[in-house]
Amino acid sequence: MAERPTLRDDQQLLDLEPLSPSDNSVTDDASSIPSNLGRVSRRTFLSGLGATGLMVSAGTFALAEEESGTPPAQENPSISRSTTINGKSYDLTGLDPRVTLLDLLRERIYFTGTKKGCDHGQCGACTVHVNGRRVNSCLTLAIMTAGKEVTTIEGLGQPGNLHPMQAAFVEHDGYQCGYCTSGQIMSAVALLKEPIGTTDEDIKQAMAGNICRCGAYPNILAAVKQVRGNASA
């Protein structure tokens, strides 16, 4: 198991959310944390680079609620502070409000199937479902999913128990490098419930929010058509 270094208290990584054991701002029972904790995390890797330009002083980036010990101000106490991700509840109390849903998924609870491409809403690699609708998790603040249900590619299906869309992507070779694939599949599953037309052009437009640098588009279209056809048959 790779050792996970702890950042000095007065240092935080710019835009990378900490994974240190002392950071319990997202609490969760141990069993729900996926077993890939032992992998070399991106943070471990970056920390290993030493004092590159990534370090910034805590003045700007320290977690406010950790300093004060109180959660951020909130006017309506009845509003839920937990979110459900792939069927399990996660307490968001004390979470830095800057953490995006994408970074929460990948860096804090290790659902790394969701990918970060551009981090600015321009590629679709980070597509997940919130209350059954597809959204870009990179532009969603995690705190804003309180009381909602999030589904990622891990929650859709697993090896041996694939969602029909996952199986169709395998059957039609709907990828090459695979980086865009989880986002493509999350989009493709969401569009099954959207009021879009039946032509290839309609499907292409509905899938336009997911860029594939490998250009697997024809095979992606074939996979989506197959599942749509089966669903409506």
Next chain:
Amino acid sequence: MNQFNYLHPASTDQAVSSASSDGSKFIAGGTTLVDLMKLYVENPSTLVDVNDLPLAQVESLPNGGLRVGAMVRNSDLAFHPTVKEKYAVLSEALLSGASPQLRNMATTGGNLLQRTRCPYFRDVTAGPCNKRNPGTGCSAIDGFNRTMAILGTSDHCIATHPSDMDVAMTALEALIFIEGPKGKRSVPINDFYKLPGDTPHIENVLEPGELITHVEIPPAISTKQHYLKLRDRASYEFALASAAVVARVEGGHIHSVRIAMGGVGTRPWRAHEAEAVLTGKPATPAHFQAAAEAALRGAKPHTENAFKVELAKRCVIRALKVATA
């Protein structure tokens, strides 16, 4: 992004009072704001989350118009049966914008207030920008300006207003309803946006703490409508030129018409001159051409965007042709 305080009010009153402090911003879908906060272009000290406010309804009005809550998502508005039937130009404009995922997040209120995509505005390391940093200068005027505006520009800013929805709303003469510390008011969309002049950082008439609660769209003058968007690729891209047309045709003549353009103006651009040229005239290509000439008469291209003048004319002509067919 910088630290901020997060507030989550449950009522409109609470939202308005929470947002009256300096540096407060409302957050709706977050697709403009979170993007720009990551870039350090927006640095609010407090975010007031308006997602739980009861502003997500689309309702028909007794006068035949439509009331659209500020929190109605762009995708829901685009697919709403009444919008598809009576305001096709709005549905088309919405569906031409961003991506399905982003449209699931983006709201009516947030779309009205989206910021320009000028690359210098979005990059704090890129040098002067009067919109981002008032008084520093404009990097685009002598820089990369292929996507910039040709109408409504000033010596201080030539940034394009990027929205599609707002162009359709302009052709439909929507009314924007606002609630703020000083009470409620409504503003016609054509009076909502400001020209850059020498204060390009002031983009509209909203005052600090003012919340958009809803938009009212009056009954359209006709269901002959069309939104045409021209861009560098077929989807997931902003307009180089676009046109929203609503035309009432009687006996082959244009009884009345509303034309608005996108991708070419510093604000959604209502083409009153073009409308005047067409009113009472036969719906023929020659008159469409004359209208397009009138719409672009005041165009002021820069080093890289002269092509937009011709592109916008053809866009208006084609949109008129489709709408009146």
